[in-house]
Amino acid sequence: MIDDAYPRDLVMTAAIFGVAAFVWSGWAQERPPRGVLWRVVLAVLGVAGLAVAGFAIPLAVRHWSTATAVRFEGPAWVAYLVVVAIEVVxxxxxAVWASRSGRSDLIAPLILAVVGIHFIPLxxxxxxxxxxxxxxxLAVVAVVAAVIPSSDTTRSFWCGLIGAPVFLLAAVPCLVVGRAAFAA
Structure with a gap:
């Protein structure tokens, strides 16, 4: 499930996923269920994401000159750029469609679905x-968030509450394996 041939890529993936966990847990704060419990859970997820990024980013910077799976003159680089460009567009x-059609509640699930789907070719x-x-x-989380009735919470709450742990469950092993590969 994890190839340690390119530890730099692993720690960068951990950094990106850690930041993503922080961002999604933050977006989930838009309107969680009443009470302090959910805000605390989301804050813990956010801090965990920052902690992973805090360990991964310096490691990636320190080893930036090591090998990567992406050759900047090769087809993998072009594929990467195309996938990211499609994701952004x-x-x-x-988001514009959801806003104009009066379904701004779907922006978070739609964005999470695109983010998730873009990781498949990557x-x-x-x-x-x-x-x-x-x-x-992440795509499954997005679909669930889109279909759950949103009476007292926003769909972004479900995206962050479930999406942030998904990012963390992927980030931590990437960080551990990447760090171990650098140490070997």
Whole structure:
């Protein structure tokens, strides 16, 4: 599930997923259920994401000159750029569509679905199956968040409450394996 051939890619993935856990747990604060419990849970998820990023980013910077699966002159780099460009355009188009059609409540699930789906081709670009697993899991979370009735909470709450742990469950092993590969 995790290939340790490119530890720099693993720790960067951990950093990105850690920041994503922080961002999604923050967006979930939009309107969680009443009471302090959910805000505390979301805060813990956010802090955990920052902690992972805090360990991963310095490690990635320190080892930036090491090998990566992406060759900047090769087809993997082009594929990476195309996937990210499609992701950005899709997020913008879907957010505008949701807003204009009076369904702004769907913005978070739509964005999470696009983010998740974009990790599937990136799993092939980077040779990391864990990215595909993460992408599929996030897409499922997005669908669930889109169909759950949103009476007293926003859909972004469900995206963050469930999406942040998905990011963390992928980030931590990437960090551990990447760090161990650097130490070997």
């Amino acid at each position: 899709a997020c913008i188009v879907l 799993a092939f670009v980077f040779g990391q199956p864990i990215m595909a697993w993460t992408g599929v899991a």
